[in-house]
Amino acid sequence: MPMNAAYRSPADLPSTLPVFPLPGALLLPRGQMPLNIFEPRYLTMIDDALRNGHRLIGMIQPDSAHPGPEDRPTLFRVGCAGRITQFAESGDGRYLLQLTGVARFRLEHELSVDTPYRQCLVSYGPYADDFVARKGxxxxxxxxxxxxxxxxxxxxxxxxxxxxxxxxxxxxxxxxxxxxxxxxxxxxxxxxxxxxxxxxxxxxxxxxxxxxxxxxxxxxxxxx
CATH class of the missing domain: 1.20.58 (Methane Monooxygenase Hydroxylase; Chain G, domain 1)
Incomplete structure (x- = not known):
């Protein structure tokens, strides 16, 4: 799906990303992922992503081999940034989204934040080829x-x-x-x-x- 925003290099993406840990979820560059958002913390995350203008969230899986607290599981070190390219309200408190994958990232470290959702400092440099469509x-x-x-x-x-x-x-x-x-x-x-x-x-x-x-x-x- 074409996007209104153009991402040509790691410098075009923010170094801080809100992250959505979801087991079994795989987002890849230029792939589309539908999401049904209903948890209050992630509704807030989507509101903030839309408000700040970049419309990006990081999809990442919890690492079950190294479990952390139930409400804050340990994360894998690699995820994928996705842009909200479709958005709808369900009428019953949910958001129905489609994310379009932009580029993979490496999680450098998690930030201490006041938001109900988690935020991480990330780097895209190891995945610079993700910005080149159809490479390889x-x-x-x-x-x-x-x-x-x-x-x-x-x-x-x-x-x-x-x-x-x-x-x-x-x-x-x-x-x-x-x-x-x-x-x-x-x-x-x-x-x-x-x-x-x-x-x-x-x-x-x-x-x-x-x-x-x-x-x-x-x-x-x-x-x-």
Whole structure:
């Protein structure tokens, strides 16, 4: 989705971000994520993000391997900044949003703040390539990705819009499939932290292979 704001480098993004910890949530650059906001602290966070003009929040997962207090879980070190590109009020106190991913960030440290939501000092420098749309597309093994997708859909008796899939650019295809994948927080974090699009696609294929193998008899043939 095109955005009214243009982000061309890490310098275009704020170094302080409000963060929304959400297990299993994966936002990637230029991907779209719908959100249903109902907790009072996050309603306040959205109000503030809209009021201050940058309309950015950081999506990040709690790190269940290193649990902290129940109301303040330890966070993974890598998340993704997203811009609020759609906003609606539900009429019953909720906000319905769509975030568009801008760039990944590294959490440097959490700030001591008075707001009910958490805020962190972040850096985008390690992910400067995120600002370049479709970077690394030619290195993606598209056939392996589509083969894994077909086998996953067949195994789960699911259908897909193949015309849309086959016409999608590699970046949009890899990131959309990663974001929609039904895998757990650890797998989602690995997909987020992949150094490039090629590696993200390879992780997605490998995780899909593993999941399919769990339901495969010993004599069945591998996907690849």
């Amino acid at each position: 597309e030619k290195a993606v093994d598209r056939e392996a990705l589509l083969r894994a997708l077909r086998d996953f859909l067949e195994a789960n008796k699911l259908k897909a819009d193949w015309d849309g899939i086959e016409s999608a650019p590699n970046e949009a295809l890899v990131n959309a499939l990663a974001m929609m994948s039904p895998y757990g927080p650890a797998e989602k974090q690995a997909l987020l932290e992949a150094p490039d699009l090629k590696t993200r696609a390879e992780i997605l294929v490998a995780v899909t292979e593993i999941e399919l193998a769990k339901g495969r008899s010993p004599g069945d043939v591998s996907l690849q």
